[in-house]
Amino acid sequence: MKVFDLHCDTIGECYKQQKRLRSNDMHLSLEQLSRYEEYCQVFAIWITDDKRGQTAVDYFDSVADLYYNSVEENADLISVYGSGKNTPVKGILACEGGSACGGTLEGLRHLYDRGVRLITLTWNANNEIGGGAFSEGGLTPFGVEFVKECERLGIVIDVSHLNRETFWDVAKITTKPFVASHSNADIVDNVYGHKRNLDEVQIKAIRDRGGLIGLNFCYDFLQQQEYPGLLSLGEQIRYLLALGCEDVIALGSDYDGCDMIEDLKCACSLENAYNSLLSQGFSKEILNKIFYENAQRFFEKI
Numbered sequence: 001m002k003v004f005d006l007h008c009d010t011i012g013e014c015y016k017q018q019k020r021l022r023s024n025d026m027h028l029s030l031e032q033l034s035r036y037e038e039y040c041q042v043f044a045i046w047i048t049d050d051k052r053g054q055t056a057v058d059y060f061d062s063v064a065d066l067y068y069n070s071v072e073e074n075a076d077l078i079s080v081y082g083s084g085k086n087t088p089v090k091g092i093l094a095c096e097g098g099s100a101c102g103g104t105l106e107g108l109r110h111l112y113d114r115g116v117r118l119i120t121l122t123w124n125a126n127n128e129i130g131g132g133a134f135s136e137g138g139l140t141p142f143g144v145e146f147v148k149e150c151e152r153l154g155i156v157i158d159v160s161h162l163n164r165e166t167f168w169d170v171a172k173i174t175t176k177p178f179v180a181s182h183s184n185a186d187i188v189d190n191v192y193g194h195k196r197n198l199d200e201v202q203i204k205a206i207r208d209r210g211g212l213i214g215l216n217f218c219y220d221f222l223q224q225q226e227y228p229g230l231l232s233l234g235e236q237i238r239y240l241l242a243l244g245c246e247d248v249i250a251l252g253s254d255y256d257g258c259d260m261i262e263d264l265k266c267a268c269s270l271e272n273a274y275n276s277l278l279s280q281g282f283s284k285e286i287l288n289k290i291f292y293e294n295a296q297r298f299f300e301k302i
């Protein structure tokens, strides 16, 4: 079974808790991922909203050092995506919170040089670039320059965590596809009406641009009484398929960044999830797109 996951916070947790990427007691470890035929994982470095300026830059660099040391130490299991090495796990480095650039375009180019290929522009608060899900305001003048430079460099823009205003500013000024790496749909009469979830118009904008939406396994964004456990994941997929998102849906687990629903509590749960979705009536063709092919095609192209 092949998996492509657009978001986890594991490397930052390894840094904070002094755990090892290879083997640990967290949601995700290389040993768990290596049981799959292939596992492409976007590893995000999360910049908390209390870090700005040089503090954010230094924090990013420290965690990125840990990431590359972990890749080097575990070269039997993981390699950098696109390097052509035949390892079970392929890693893509991402940054969750554009503050890691320290508020400058030179800082952004530094992130690119360190291998960042996807940037979640904000976390939940405002930063130098724009407004997060729990704050007001759209893209700042610097944010406009930042987004344009991301497109020029070839860094994928990730709109997860943006508030609606910043989302639409991004949609207006970008020309390339953008993604919501770990966001669910705000569906069923607003039962899922969490500020981190996407509304129908946002979903269609991502679809029309050829982007991706990574399904988040977080309890708060997914679970509801009517559809417990994996049925809630199936409900998300059904809704997105009805909106014509067959080539848009991907996985964005949020492992080691959230409390998961019980049935998706670690990366080793994905085979069960796949089988449960099969029994809910989804075809292998659709599930293979969601679990791997859509994201793989997207990253191949860029």
Ligand SMILES: [Zn+2]
Residues within 6 Å of the ligand: 096, 161, 182, 257
């Ligand atoms: Zn997040």
